[in-house]
Amino acid sequence: MARPSEDDLIARFFAPLAGPGGLALEDDAARLSAEPGFDLILTCDALVAGVHFFADDPPEAIAAKALRVNLSDLAAKGARPAGFLLALALPRDFEESWLGRFAAGLGADIAAYECPLLGGDTVATPGPLMISITALGHVPAGRMVPRTGARPGDFLYVSGTIGDAALGLQVRLGTLAVSAEEGTFLGERYLRPQPRNALAGALVAHAHGAMDISDGFAGDLRKMLRVSGAGARVDVARVPLSGAARAVIAREPQLLAQALTGGDDYEILASVPPAQAAAFEASAATACVAVTRVGVVTAEVGPPQFLDEAGQIMDFTNLSYSHF
Amino acid sequence: MARPSEDDLIARFFAPLAGPGGLALEDDAARLSAEPGFDLILTCDALVAGVHFFADDPPEAIAAKALRVNLSDLAAKGARPAGFLLALALPRDFEESWLGRFAAGLGADIAAYECPLLGGDTVATPGPLMISITALGHVPAGRMVPRTGARPGDFLYVSGTIGDAALGLQVRLGTLAVSAEEGTFLGERYLRPQPRNALAGALVAHAHGAMDISDGFAGDLRKMLRVSGAGARVDVARVPLSGAARAVIAREPQLLAQALTGGDDYEILASVPPAQAAAFEASAATACVAVTRVGVVTAEVGPPQFLDEAGQIMDFTNLSYSHF
Numbered sequence: 031m032a033r034p035s036e037d038d039l040i041a042r043f044f045a046p047l048a049g050p051g052g053l054a055l056e057d058d059a060a061r062l063s064a065e066p067g068f069d070l071i072l073t074c075d076a077l078v079a080g081v082h083f084f085a086d087d088p089p090e091a092i093a094a095k096a097l098r099v100n101l102s103d104l105a106a107k108g109a110r111p112a113g114f115l116l117a118l119a120l121p122r123d124f125e126e127s128w129l130g131r132f133a134a135g136l137g138a139d140i141a142a143y144e145c146p147l148l149g150g151d152t153v154a155t156p157g158p159l160m161i162s163i164t165a166l167g168h169v170p171a172g173r174m175v176p177r178t179g180a181r182p183g184d185f186l187y188v189s190g191t192i193g194d195a196a197l198g199l200q201v202r203l204g205t206l207a208v209s210a211e212e213g214t215f216l217g218e219r220y221l222r223p224q225p226r227n228a229l230a231g232a233l234v235a236h237a238h239g240a241m242d243i244s245d246g247f248a249g250d251l252r253k254m255l256r257v258s259g260a261g262a263r264v265d266v267a268r269v270p271l272s273g274a275a276r277a278v279i280a281r282e283p284q285l286l287a288q289a290l291t292g293g294d295d296y297e298i299l300a301s302v303p304p305a306q307a308a309a310f311e312a313s314a315a316t317a318c319v320a321v322t323r324v325g326v327v328t329a330e331v332g333p334p335q336f337l338d339e340a341g342q343i344m345d346f347t348n349l350s351y352s353h354f
Numbered sequence: 355m356a357r358p359s360e361d362d363l364i365a366r367f368f369a370p371l372a373g374p375g376g377l378a379l380e381d382d383a384a385r386l387s388a389e390p391g392f393d394l395i396l397t398c399d400a401l402v403a404g405v406h407f408f409a410d411d412p413p414e415a416i417a418a419k420a421l422r423v424n425l426s427d428l429a430a431k432g433a434r435p436a437g438f439l440l441a442l443a444l445p446r447d448f449e450e451s452w453l454g455r456f457a458a459g460l461g462a463d464i465a466a467y468e469c470p471l472l473g474g475d476t477v478a479t480p481g482p483l484m485i486s487i488t489a490l491g492h493v494p495a496g497r498m499v500p501r502t503g504a505r506p507g508d509f510l511y512v513s514g515t516i517g518d519a520a521l522g523l524q525v526r527l528g529t530l531a532v533s534a535e536e537g538t539f540l541g542e543r544y545l546r547p548q549p550r551n552a553l554a555g556a557l558v559a560h561a562h563g564a565m566d567i568s569d570g571f572a573g574d575l576r577k578m579l580r581v582s583g584a585g586a587r588v589d590v591a592r593v594p595l596s597g598a599a600r601a602v603i604a605r606e607p608q609l610l611a612q613a614l615t616g617g618d619d620y621e622i623l624a625s626v627p628p629a630q631a632a633a634f635e636a637s638a639a640t641a642c643v644a645v646t647r648v649g650v651v652t653a654e655v656g657p658p659q660f661l662d663e664a665g666q667i668m669d670f671t672n673l674s675y676s677h678f
Contacts, residue, residue, distance in 0.1 A: 037577075053500070056501065056502070056581045057431075057500055057501040057502070057565075057581075058397060058427040058430050058565050058566055059396055059428065059430075059431045059433070060395070060396040060397070061394070061493075062394040062396065063393055063394075063495065064388040064389055064391070064392055064393065064394065065388055066388055066390050067388070068388055069386065069387055069388065070385070070388065070394065071383045071384070071385055072383055072385075072488075072490075073382060073384070073439075074439040074440070074441050074473055074474045074475050074488065075441075076441040076443060076475045076486065077477075078477055078478070078479045078480075078481070081480070082477070103382040106382050107381075107382055107385075109383070115488050117400040117488075119400060119402055119486075148396055149396060149397060149398055151400045153400050153405065154405060155402045155405065155481060155482065155484065156402075156405070156481065157402070157480065158479065158481045160443055162400065162441035162486040164398065164439050164441075167383075169385075171387065174383075176377070176381055177381040177382060178380070178381070241381075257380045257381075
């Protein structure tokens with residue numbers, strides 16, 4: 031049977047996902063009208079099979095992760111999703127049924143996050159599946175929440191719970207023994223990030239600075255402090271952990287370091303002035319996103335200090351995940 | 355020696371290329387202010403080593419091609435470049451010297467086309483090098499030149515010369531015997547596309563429709579006619595050929611089909627109403643871009659007819675290049 035052409039694939043699987051700006055994916059490019067009074071926020075994240083996900087993960091979950099890691103960046107900047115472009119490199123032996131499920135997963139998130147497909151490119155590769163997404167969002171002009179915005183005295187908040195995905199990856203790799211319930215919960219937290227786009231408004235209204243936590247809480251906090259020219263103290267006991275993560279760490283305390291330094295959280299780290307803290311918490315609650323105060327920004331420029339319950343400094347030598 | 359981290363690579367090779375909206379590549383995302391009165395045009399093209407270019411092509415040329423194929427789409431829509439995001443998947447054995455030359459090539463085109471780097475992602479891959487670029491441009495609101503705009507009676511124009519890159523690829527593959535001068539010229543036309551961004555203003559002012567010719571003149575014209583609901587007659591003798599292409603085809607006439615159906619031209623195909631033809635030609639001349647009238651749009655919906663000098667229909671069975 032003849033392989034379908036690129037145009038056939040686009041017409042069958044992706045054109046039905048296109049928003050109005052995508053021009054039915056029949057033109058050279060997409061068109062987006064300017065929104066006066068808003069800045070455009072742009073982010074780009076690429077995932078490679080065998081590096082960022084498992085090739086045999088459900089296609090719907092691969093699609094969702096590829097989009098959601100970008101949505102998480104938009105959320106951290108306080109931006110409302112406006113659409114995305116998808117570059118998809120398919121191994122030559124891809125199955126159309128796989129592509130159908132991938133497109134279905136994408137379609138579900140397009141609807142859930144109101145982030146239409148605007149365009150893209152589909153190419154063949156002799157290598158592994160690769161997905162590169164560029165996502166766009168709108169934020170009120172001049173109000174993007176910068177990573178550089180942390181100021182001494184600010185409270186540090188994180189959304190959701192930290193470390194589940196890092197532990198879930200170990201479950202997936204078979205290197206961490208857990209109960210069935212723990213395994214399901216942690217595995218899902220690794221497989222399906224939950225970007226905190228509902229928190230965008232609270233961040234714009236109340237945060238000095240924010241970033242998404244994708245390469246590990248400890249290392250990403252260090253990055254925020256470096257570009258902000260500040261330091262921080264974190265009360266480790268305050269870092270929110272899920273019940274499953276707490277249970278696992280109670281059994282193997284050394285896994286705490288993995289939870290705090292592992293990647294793939296896709297939670298938000300925010301720096302909020304104390305005077306705005308109550309309003310930020312109220313706004314987050316209205317948006318149904320849990321946020322927890324975990325520490326404070328300090329004027330001592332340098333890496334963050336992590337303190338245990340006795341006030342002793344904890345050392346996490348490997349602060350972040352790097353693909354190289 | 356320890357491999358550099360992703361952040362190190364970005365700081366050394368790409369941060370120096372970032373425009374103001376790129377925020378020094380230190381934030382989660384890029385920011386672009388709205389330009390009231392303009393629409394944003396977005397395009398995404400991905401290139402894979404061994405598929406879209408040769409892994410041993412000069413790194414500067416690979417970078418230039420990756421950006422220019424996107425600039426060509428912006429040109430066809432009448433858009434002025436505003437910036438781009440780069441997703442780069444590097445094989446694990448990449449050389450830093452290679453990356454330095456790649457960045458230098460990108461930097462040269464960033465300056466030449468005034469198209470700053472806004473952001474991106476650098477990841478490791480066990481597969482071949484892959485480059486995915488999303489480029490953005492601005493066009494006066496409501497004035498994007500659509501692929502769907504060809505109307506019966508319009509004159510069909512192409513920019514530059516057609517077929518050089520397809521013949522140049524054969525030279526590169528060693529399957530076409532040419533003189534040294536022909537080989538150099540055709541090889542360069544394959545290696546270094548010349549996007550016609552200078553033509554954008556003329557297209558916005560005078561064209562009903564346009565697209566960039568990337569998958570072969572004959573096949574791309576067919577695509578434009580299909581989405582425009584029209585047909586066309588092309589006088590093959592009028593299709594502009596370079597001296598080198600003419601010489602090669604004079605020796606091997608069957609290569610004419612390859613020139614008209616092969617890919618990688620990155621010229622512009624435009625549909626211009628007769629009343630605007632003189633003004634379009636004058637505007638193109640002012641922009642120093644050669645344009646040639648090659649045919650006419652007709653009301654007989656269907657694939658284009660190619661006529662030889664005797665008015666006989668020529669048959670090109672394989673109308674376009676497809677990667678699948």
